[in-house]
Amino acid sequence: MVDIPPPTSLSKDPPPTDSSDVDFAGLSDDFAHDPASALAPGGALALNSRDAIVFYIQSIAASFLQWALPPLNTYLFTAYLHAPAHVVAQFTWLQWMAWVPRIFFAVCSDYVTLFGYRRKLWLVLGWVVTVASVSVMAFSSVGDPYCDPQVYPTCWNPKANTTRAAYNLDAPNQAAWYRTPTFFVHLGVAMVQASLDGVMVEYCHREPLALRGRLQAFTYFISGLGILYARFFGLFGLNAPRYGGTYDFSAGPAVAYMIGFGLSTVALLLAICYFRDTHNHIKSLAEWTTGLWRLVQNRAVYQLVVFRIFYSLFQSPLGTPIISWVTDISIGWSNVMGRILYVPTLIQIMRRGLQWNWRKCVGIASVFSIVLTALATFFVIFDVCRNQYFYLVILALSAIALAFMTLMPGWVMVEVAGVGHEATIAALYGAVSNLMLPVAARWRLIMNDAFPANTALLNDPHTRDNVMYSHVISFSLQLIGVLFVVFLPTHRLPTLQLLARNDRSPIAGVLVVLAYLVLIIFALQQSLYNY
Numbered sequence: 001m002v003d004i005p006p007p008t009s010l011s012k013d014p015p016p017t018d019s020s021d022v023d024f025a026g027l028s029d030d031f032a033h034d035p036a037s038a039l040a041p042g043g044a045l046a047l048n049s050r051d052a053i054v055f056y057i058q059s060i061a062a063s064f065l066q067w068a069l070p071p072l073n074t075y076l077f078t079a080y081l082h083a084p085a086h087v088v089a090q091f092t093w094l095q096w097m098a099w100v101p102r103i104f105f106a107v108c109s110d111y112v113t114l115f116g117y118r119r120k121l122w123l124v125l126g127w128v129v130t131v132a133s134v135s136v137m138a139f140s141s142v143g144d145p146y147c148d149p150q151v152y153p154t155c156w157n158p159k160a161n162t163t164r165a166a167y168n169l170d171a172p173n174q175a176a177w178y179r180t181p182t183f184f185v186h187l188g189v190a191m192v193q194a195s196l197d198g199v200m201v202e203y204c205h206r207e208p209l210a211l212r213g214r215l216q217a218f219t220y221f222i223s224g225l226g227i228l229y230a231r232f233f234g235l236f237g238l239n240a241p242r243y244g245g246t247y248d249f250s251a252g253p254a255v256a257y258m259i260g261f262g263l264s265t266v267a268l269l270l271a272i273c274y275f276r277d278t279h280n281h282i283k284s285l286a287e288w289t290t291g292l293w294r295l296v297q298n299r300a301v302y303q304l305v306v307f308r309i310f311y312s313l314f315q316s317p318l319g320t321p322i323i324s325w326v327t328d329i330s331i332g333w334s335n336v337m338g339r340i341l342y343v344p345t346l347i348q349i350m351r352r353g354l355q356w357n358w359r360k361c362v363g364i365a366s367v368f369s370i371v372l373t374a375l376a377t378f379f380v381i382f383d384v385c386r387n388q389y390f391y392l393v394i395l396a397l398s399a400i401a402l403a404f405m406t407l408m409p410g411w412v413m414v415e416v417a418g419v420g421h422e423a424t425i426a427a428l429y430g431a432v433s434n435l436m437l438p439v440a441a442r443w444r445l446i447m448n449d450a451f452p453a454n455t456a457l458l459n460d461p462h463t464r465d466n467v468m469y470s471h472v473i474s475f476s477l478q479l480i481g482v483l484f485v486v487f488l489p490t491h492r493l494p495t496l497q498l499l500a501r502n503d504r505s506p507i508a509g510v511l512v513v514l515a516y517l518v519l520i521i522f523a524l525q526q527s528l529y530n531y
Contacts, residue, residue, distance in 0.1 A: 038212070040205035040419050042278075047218055054274045055203070056222045058123070058196055061263035063226025065130065065189045068256050069182065070095055071234050071335070076253055079244035082146035083175035089530060094179055097527035098186035099434040100520055105194035106427030110280075110420065111288050117277040119195050119423075126191030127268035133184040134264060138257035146171040149241035150248070185260075192267075197430060198423025202278060204414045205422070210354075212492065213411045217350030220407055224343040231339060233259070235332030245332065282420040292421050297509035300416045300489075300499040305428060305512050307487035308409065309519075312432045314481020315366075316440040319471030320453050322380050329388045337392045338399055345403035354492075358408040363485040369401035370482070374475045381468050409488060415495040428516065435519040438526040447473070 038044070045052050073091045077083045105122065114121040147155035147166050154160035155167065204216050237255060239245030282288040295301050323329055353361065376394035379385045410429075417425035451466035489495040 037209035038206050039415075040202065042206040044207040044211055045203045045215060047215065050274065051276050052203075052215070054270045054276075055196070055199060055219070057270055058192070058267045058275075059219060059223045060226040060229070061260075061267040062189055062192050062196060063223040064230045064263055065134070065185065065260050066193070066230075067227045068230035068233060068260065069185065071230075071238070072256060074331075075234065075238040075243040076142070076256075077175045077178070080142070080145045080242055080253055081171045081175045083172050087172075087175050087179075090179055091182055093527040093530045094183040095186045096434065096437050096523065098183050099190045099431070100523050100527070101187070102190050102194050102431045102434060103424070103427045103516070103520075105191045106198065106423035109195040109198050109423040111282065111285065113280050116279055118280045119199055120271060120275055120277040122191055122195045123271040123275060124268065126188045126195065127264055127271055129188030129191065130185055130264045131188075131261065131268055133181040133188060134257050134260045136181045137178060137185075138254055138261040140254070142253040143171060143174050144168045145242045145253075147242075193430075194423055194427050197426035201414055201417045201422035201426050205417075205419065209492070213354055213407075213414065214350055216410060216414060217346055217407055220410070221343055221346045221350070224339065224346060228336070228339055228343060231332075231335045235330075235336050239330075239332050246330075280420070288420060291418060292424060293509065294504070295416070295418050295421055295425065296512050297504040297506055298416070298499060299501070299503040299505065299508075300495060301425070302505065302508040302512050303487045303489075303498075304409070304412055304416055305515070307484050308429055308432050309515055310484045311481050312436045313439065314477050314484070316436045317443045317447075317474040317477045318440060319377070319474040320447065320451065320467045322377060322467060322471075325380050325383075325386055325459065326388050326391045327386045329391065333388075333392060334395060337395045340399060341396050342399040342403050342406075345400045346407060349403060349407050353404075353408065354411075357490045358411065359485055359488045359490045361404050362408050362488060363482055365401035365404035366482045366485065367479070369398045369405070370475055370478050372398050372401075374471070377471050377475075378468070381464055381471070411492065412489055412495055415492055416499055428512075431516075432519075435516075435523050438523045439519075442526065 070092070073088055077088050077091060105126075109119055109122040112118065112121070146168055147162075149156055152162055152166035155162045200216060200219050204212055207213075207215060233251070233256065236247070236249075237251035239247040240250030243250060282291065296305075323331070323334065372394055376391055380391065413426060413429040447470045451470045453463045453466040453470070489498065
């Protein structure tokens with residue numbers, strides 16, 4: 001990492017992760033905007049430059065594929081093809097398993113080079129795998145649905161005397177074929193995302209102190225647009241009765257794959273023709289590995305890892321789903337509303353939040369989100385208010401808190417990622433969200449065994465009590481998890497000072513490595529076992 005000495009007024013020893021005693025006024029505006037205050041040379045990237053636009057398109061394509069394909073487990077394979085439950089579950093575990101090598105791909109993106117370059121090789125390879133896999137599904141016939149309620153309104157009612165001609169009995173057999181290409185699509189996107197994270201950190205390192213985090217926030221904003229695009233497609237394109245929805249119109253069953261093919265093809269061409277790579281600054285594997293080991297031992301890094309792992313671990317428990325008790329709820333609209341305010345909130349944080357206390361913001365936002373969600377949940381459980389609009393508004397408001405919880409810890413990650421290890425540190429930070437999915441699934445099974453409840457069939461006091469207990473435990477654990485924000489620095493300058501002190505702990509470094517190994521092994525074990 002490029003060492004930037006702090007200004008004289010900041011050279012005293014403030015608390016390691018606290019900015020309460022830091023004299024921000026002593027940091028001159030000229031220094032904060034000086035290119036010398038950047039962590040890496042090259043100059044700040046203009047948000048409307050060609051390199052930035054190429055990067056944005058790559059991010060949108062990757063985000064769309066990440067968020068548009070998993071819902072097909074419900075819309076396409078469960079509702080449209082009526083695949084057996086164990087086959088649908090296999091899709092989920094295959095998708096999760098494909099993201100397990102994310103850290104490995106990041107290491108390759110940081111060090112493995114071709115003609116002196118590193119990112120382009122892995123971006124192109126990832127997009128080639130993605131394009132090849134998604135094209136197979138985009139241009140293959142899905143066939144007719146198991147049954148179409150628009151043609152035979154009673155075909156999903158097992159008690160109705162529906163004619164046999166209403167059913168395509170071969171439809172469930174079509175789903176299993178999609179497992180292999182689905183796995184490789186997600187594997188390709190994981191490879192792409194690992195490199196894109198490294199590119200983003202590189203671009204952020206080139207920004208001066210006063211602007212650093214601007215491009216990162218805008219990147220999250222662009223990725224959020226890709227997520228919204230995916231969710232709006234699910235809302236309007238996959239909401240007909242044959243997909244389990246209520247709309248009279250819908251897209252074809254392969255349209256999501258066709259859109260993914262188009263976006264990934266454009267991204268591949270841009271990666272080949274217009275992506276401007278950076279030279280690898282580290283020449284030997286021993287030098288790269290030694291630098292990474294020093295980073296992992298640094299208090300600034302392992303403290304962020306502790307926050308990320310334990311905060312995510314305690315936020316992952318969820319109670320029994322209650323959405324079937326909400327009156328006339330639309331799954332599509334609930335997915336959209338969960339992100340609708342997330343995107344504009346990111347822009348406001350980008351404009352105003354660089355000087356805020358990041359630790360307090362994340363802590364307050366976390367508590368706000370938990371309390372708000374708990375309020376809506378218990379209102380639904382005890383039938384105080386089961387109105388769909390009330391529930392959707394609560395979901396929309398919780399997205400504001402999500403923006404704080406996503407962006408501000410991400411700013412810390414950029415500060416501690418060393419030059420030459422950008423993708424690896426970003427993957428260590430980002431992969432936690434992927435590795436926690438099997439943990440959350442396991443927690444759900446434990447809660448279902450301890451407090452069995454079928455909200456789709458029952459709404460009696462015993463069922464409501466069991467649902468309540470599962471949510472009380474889950475929300476309590478989430479509140480405990482908020483305590484780990486004490487490991488999050490309050491601002492950029494305390495983070496840089498903590499990093500510059502170079503307080504190392506080999507024991508902490510070993511524990512970080514062991515923690516990730518445990519999470520990876522658990523994710524693989526759960527994926528293979530449930531497959």
